[in-house]
Amino acid sequence: MFKKIxxxxxxxxxxxxxxxxxxxxxxxxxxxxxxxxxxxxxxLKLLFCxxxxxVQLADTANPKLLFEKYVWVTxxxxxxxxxxxVFYSRVKKKLTKKKSFIFEIASxxxxxxxxxxxxxxxxxxxxxxxxxxxxxxxxxxxxxxEFFDENLSNKIKQSYGSPDFIFAxxxxxxxxxxxxxxxxLSNLIKEDGTVAIEFHYSKKILNELHYDSIYHEHLFYFSIxxxxxxxxxxxxxxxxxxxxPISGGSLVIYxxxxxxxxxxxxxxxxxxxxxxxxxxxKTWKKFKNDSKKHSEKLLNLIKNIKLNHNIFGYGASARxxxxxxxxxxxHSYLDFxxxxxxxxxxxFTAGTNxxxxxxxxxxxxxxxxxxxxxxxxxxxxxxxKDLKKLKFSGKIIVPLPNKTKIYEI
Ligand SMILES: [Zn+2]
Numbered sequence: 001m002f003k004k005i006x007x008x009x010x011x012x013x014x015x016x017x018x019x020x021x022x023x024x025x026x027x028x029x030x031x032x033x034x035x036x037x038x039x040x041x042x043x044l045k046l047l048f049c050x051x052x053x054x055v056q057l058a059d060t061a062n063p064k065l066l067f068e069k070y071v072w073v074t075x076x077x078x079x080x081x082x083x084x085x086v087f088y089s090r091v092k093k094k095l096t097k098k099k100s101f102i103f104e105i106a107s108x109x110x111x112x113x114x115x116x117x118x119x120x121x122x123x124x125x126x127x128x129x130x131x132x133x134x135x136x137x138x139x140x141x142x143x144x145x146e147f148f149d150e151n152l153s154n155k156i157k158q159s160y161g162s163p164d165f166i167f168a169x170x171x172x173x174x175x176x177x178x179x180x181x182x183x184x185l186s187n188l189i190k191e192d193g194t195v196a197i198e199f200h201y202s203k204k205i206l207n208e209l210h211y212d213s214i215y216h217e218h219l220f221y222f223s224i225x226x227x228x229x230x231x232x233x234x235x236x237x238x239x240x241x242x243x244x245p246i247s248g249g250s251l252v253i254y255x256x257x258x259x260x261x262x263x264x265x266x267x268x269x270x271x272x273x274x275x276x277x278x279x280x281x282k283t284w285k286k287f288k289n290d291s292k293k294h295s296e297k298l299l300n301l302i303k304n305i306k307l308n309h310n311i312f313g314y315g316a317s318a319r320x321x322x323x324x325x326x327x328x329x330x331h332s333y334l335d336f337x338x339x340x341x342x343x344x345x346x347x348f349t350a351g352t353n354x355x356x357x358x359x360x361x362x363x364x365x366x367x368x369x370x371x372x373x374x375x376x377x378x379x380x381x382x383x384x385k386d387l388k389k390l391k392f393s394g395k396i397i398v399p400l401p402n403k404t405k406i407y408e409i
Contacts, residue, residue, distance in 0.1 A: 001061065005060060008049040008051060009178060011049065011051050013049055016050070016058070018046070019048055020045065020287075022211075026350035026351045027065055027216050028215045028319075028322065029217070029321075030350050031347035031348060031349065031350060031356065034348075043059045045057065046284070054230075055222075055226075063147075084115045087112060088112075088116060090252075091116075091167070094165070094254065099120050102165050102166075103123075103125070105166065106128075106148070106170075109132055110123075113141050124144070124160055125144070147175075150180045150184040157188055164192075165193060166185060166195045168181075169252075170199060172199055173200065173219060173222060185236065189236075194256055195256070196253070197252065199227060200250050201251045203276070204249025206283060206284070211294070212320070223279055224266070236257065237259055238253050238266060239260040239262050239266070241254070294403075294404070297404065298327050298329070305371055305397075309369075310335055310371075312336050312366060312372055312373075315337070315338075315375040316349060316356045320337070320349075320375030321349060321352075324354070329352065331353040334354050334373065335369075337354050337355070338359055339358075340358070340359060359389075371397060372392060373399065387409060394409065395407065395409065
């Protein structure tokens with residue numbers, strides 16, 4: 001089910017410091033069909049590598065357990081649809097040809113590649129979630145149902161050629177065999193091509209207390225320095241950066257094999273990282289203490305509201321799973337969670353046993369409710385619009401970033 005690591009996954013050093021134990025959690029995406037179904041629990045602990053300074057999980061859950069039936073479908077989020085267009089317009093400026101070969105790692109249902117395809121580019125995706133790659137292929141986005149690694153990079157090179165642009169959104173931090181992926185990227189990209197890596201930025205995690213972004217799929221918690229140090233080892237050099245409008249604080253770093261001038265905004269961010277001591281164990285220990293306090297306060301708030309009112313949640317995301325489990329907010333506090341993803345409907349959250357229902361079904365129920373907790377708080381604006389459409393007129397509890405806040409809708 002899981003393996004405890006003895007050496008750093010990146011630099012192989014054995015001086016590892018476990019500094020944050022979140023307890024045993026069931027994998028966040030292993031939603032249950034029946035409430036009495038038993039799902040194994042896996043430790044969730046953060047450690048700090050004294051040598052390369054990369055923060056990572058102390059245990060690796062079996063990826064087959066986590067990814068093969070992955071239920072997150074990119075296209076179900078309006079925010080993701082919009083971002084796909086923004087992403088395309090940013091990348092377009094970096095492409096040297098009108099019609100390029102674009103390759104995406106963990107391409108999900110093909111939402112992002114589809115925008116490139118519509119503009120006349122040749123596209124290819126790879127995604128290990130078999131059920132979702134079937135959907136992508138049906139939608140006309142050629143998708144290989146596999147894990148990307150150095151081996152597969154050779155096969156792709158032979159069968160399809162070298163891409164002009166490769167991107168991987170929120171996938172690099174999720175893979176145990178990360179070194180093989182980075183080698184594969186370096187091997188596959190065209191000599192004058194660009195690689196874009198999107199990852200949940202640890203500066204945001206620290207500054208805004210995103211402890212809910214700690215879950216089994218998320219093995220590495222990168223700063224720009226730790227990520228780019230890794231890529232430099234495989235001759236991929238950073239030159240630019242963009243902020244991602246979704247996921248509540250992700251960055252996209254652009255790499256090339258040829259040395260390019262480093263953009264000022266990237267230099268500035270690296271300087272800021274040094275100033276706040278992002279790569280120090282002391283900083284991360286403070287994060288742990290603050291997270292613990294935040295989750296205790298949140299539970300108390302929910303308990304107090306529950307004395308007089310019923311509460312429901314919105315957004316059964318991977319992040320919500322950690323928030324609920326770590327804060328011990330279960331089915332005795334939340335009556336149900338609304339989620340737009342039809343693959344999640346009528347299932348129960350792992351560990352906390354809360355029923356997930358569709359917006360259609362929710363519409364009949366939520367008129368009688370005064371409180372909704374926004375579990376997928378990183379999609380706040382989108383969800384408030386959805387709640388208004390569902391005629392919800394109570395208060396919303398927004399647990400993060402930083403402090404829990406309550407708003408009138
Ligand atoms: Zn290390």
